[in-house]
Amino acid sequence: xxKTTLWATVASTLMFTSLxxxxxxxxxxxxxFADKAEPSCAICHNADSTEKKxxxxxxxxxxxxxxxxxxxxxxxxxxxxxLKGGGGMPGYEESLKPADVTDLLAYLKxx
Ligand code: HEC
Numbered sequence: 322x323x324k325t326t327l328w329a330t331v332a333s334t335l336m337f338t339s340l341x342x343x344x345x346x347x348x349x350x351x352x353x354f355a356d357k358a359e360p361s362c363a364i365c366h367n368a369d370s371t372e373k374k375x376x377x378x379x380x381x382x383x384x385x386x387x388x389x390x391x392x393x394x395x396x397x398x399x400x401x402x403x404l405k406g407g408g409g410m411p412g413y414e415e416s417l418k419p420a421d422v423t424d425l426l427a428y429l430k431x432x
Contacts, residue, residue: 345423345426347427349421350425350427350428353417353424355368358413360411366378367379367380368432375409376410377389382399390407390408403422
């Protein structure tokens with residue numbers, strides 16, 4: 322009985338961890354956006370409005386049909402903007418780990 326409970330716990334923990342990894346952690350993404358990314362995204366982007374700073378305000382971003390660069394909105398297109406930058410935005414390919422990018426994407430989806 323005890324053994325079964327233990328295995329169930331281990332299994333569900335593992336499942337939860339891999340799920341969290343695949344989907345990204347929006348809370349961590351928020352910290353990256355506001356502070357941890359170098360330079361922080363918040364220097365150039367409002368997260369709580371569509372008002373332009375240096376870059377476009379990102380509120381409601383994932384509900385838009387297209388990105389500023391003309392690409393259709395998708396996770397892949399957003400990832401490309403973060404990694405490669407362009408149009409005045411720096412690329413983060415060198416400075417962010419893949420897990421950071423996944424967390425940022427999870428956060429951007431909540432805006
Ligand atoms: C130095 C200023 C600057 C920083 C720092 C910056 N961006 Fe940007 N970002 C821009 C500009 C300018 C654009 C508009 C590019 C264009 O028009 O194609 C942009 C575009 C974007 C877009 C596409 C928005 C749209 O409506 O098409 C996303 C998403 C984005 N940035 C996310 C981020 C994230 C996440 C970070 C931090 C990891 C970040 N940016 C850091 C300036 C910046």
